[in-house]
Amino acid sequence: MSARRADVTAGGAPAPNTVPAVDARDVSRTFHLGAEVVRAVDHVSLEVPAGQFLAIVGRSGSGKTTLLNLIAGLDHPESGQIFLEGREITRSSDRELTKLRRHTLGFVFQSFGLLPLLSAAENVELALRIAGAGVRERMERTRELLELVGLGPRADHRPYELSGGEQQRVAVARALANRPRILIADEPTGELDSTTGAQIFQLLHEVSAGGVTVITATHDPFVIEHVDRVLEMSDGALLPEGRGVIVAQTRQGQAAPPLPPPAIRPPAGPPPPG
Ligand SMILES: Nc1ncnc2c1ncn2[C@@H]1O[C@H](COP(=O)(O)OP(=O)(O)OP(=O)(O)O)[C@@H](O)[C@H]1O
Ligand SMILES: [Mg+2]
Numbered sequence: 354m355s356a357r358r359a360d361v362t363a364g365g366a367p368a369p370n371t372v373p374a375v376d377a378r379d380v381s382r383t384f385h386l387g388a389e390v391v392r393a394v395d396h397v398s399l400e401v402p403a404g405q406f407l408a409i410v411g412r413s414g415s416g417k418t419t420l421l422n423l424i425a426g427l428d429h430p431e432s433g434q435i436f437l438e439g440r441e442i443t444r445s446s447d448r449e450l451t452k453l454r455r456h457t458l459g460f461v462f463q464s465f466g467l468l469p470l471l472s473a474a475e476n477v478e479l480a481l482r483i484a485g486a487g488v489r490e491r492m493e494r495t496r497e498l499l500e501l502v503g504l505g506p507r508a509d510h511r512p513y514e515l516s517g518g519e520q521q522r523v524a525v526a527r528a529l530a531n532r533p534r535i536l537i538a539d540e541p542t543g544e545l546d547s548t549t550g551a552q553i554f555q556l557l558h559e560v561s562a563g564g565v566t567v568i569t570a571t572h573d574p575f576v577i578e579h580v581d582r583v584l585e586m587s588d589g590a591l592l593p594e595g596r597g598v599i600v601a602q603t604r605q606g607q608a609a610p611p612l613p614p615p616a617i618r619p620p621a622g623p624p625p626p627g
Contacts, residue, residue, distance in 0.1 A: 372439040374535050374566035375401040375424055380433030382419050393419040394430070395589035401568060403438075403534075406561040408577055409570045410599045411586035417570035418463060420586065421539050424568065425460050426450040437535065455484040459528030461538035463570075465520045467512040473499060473523045474508040480530040498526040502556060518549030525556055536560055538569040542576065551575060574603045 382394040393416045401407050409417050422428040424435060426442045434443050437457065442450060454460070467476050474495050481491040499508050502522035512520050521541055528536055538557060542550030554576050561567045561581075569576065577583050577600070585597025 373400045374403040374438060376436040377424060378434045380423060380430045380435060382423055382428065382430050392589045394423060397591045399591060401566060403566055404564055405582060406567045406580045408580040408583045409586060410577060410583060415586040416589040417586055418539055421537050421570055425458055425537050426453060456531055457534055459533035459536045461524050461528045461541045463539040463543060465524045467520055467523055469512050472509045472511055473504055476523055477527045477530055480527050484531045494530065498529060502526045518545050518552065521545060521553050533565065535566045540570050542573050577603045
């Protein structure tokens with residue numbers, strides 16, 4: 354990765370290595386639907402070292418999105434504690450959580466989550482505006498990020514004028530806007546064809562190589578083969594390391610193809626003079 358790309362994706366000063374990026378301790382989240390009780394996350398403990406690329410797999414409904422939302426402070430557990438870089442977010446005020454999401458953490462939603470009336474550039478810029486960046490910084494960083502994800506020429510397009518893969522790339526650009534140290538991506542390749550999914554995954558891989566801790570929920574065997582660590586959820590519980598049907602099936606299958614070369618590149622600059 355070029356120095357420039359590393360600079361665009363890398364988070365701020367990394368936390369000391371001894372402090373895990375994420376430390377969830379005995380966390381539970383239950384939903385009550387009438388008489389039915391759904392234990393979406395059931396006594397989950399999870400430590401993610403800074404800089405690790407972790408994939409969480411599991412059947413639909415196993416609790417992946419619920420767990421990621423808890424880690425991101427988008428939802429509150431009814432019991433247990435969650436620490437991000439050593440700070441307990443389960444005790445944080447809403448104001449502190451908002452600040453955390455603006456500056457420490459980026460989130461890519463399962464369904465992209467772009468604002469439909471805003472262009473690609475405006476969707477990215479909004480994240481910077483909310484974090485208090487000045488006009489010039491917003492313009493420069495937005496352009497830089499859209500080039501990073503290969504969408505410089507699509508900056509003025511609205512989401513409905515973009516393909517699914519392009520929308521997801523805008524969502525990744527937006528999540529990276531404030532140089533998060535932790536990136537959470539909920540099935541970022543779930544709605545994409547395999548080639549486009551591989552491109553998005555390649556992008557996350559580069560983000561990870563820049564030192565950002567990346568946690569993704571996925572069903573994609575390709576992703577499972579190329580991350581640092583895979584954990585499987587089942588009925589709200591996190592299975593012990595190396596256990597689980599999906600992990601076993603993937604590992605028994607044929608070796609996954611190697612990562613493609615970086616498919617998303619900033620457009621070439623102007624030709625050298627002369
Ligand atoms: N807001 C909610 N209210 C009630 N039940 C919910 C809510 N959110 C999730 N659930 C339930 O919690 C369980 C876990 O859901 P979750 O979305 O975390 O699963 P998932 O593993 O992300 O599934 P998928 O792979 O389909 O995205 C499911 O049974 C779901 O129906
Ligand atoms: Mg989900």
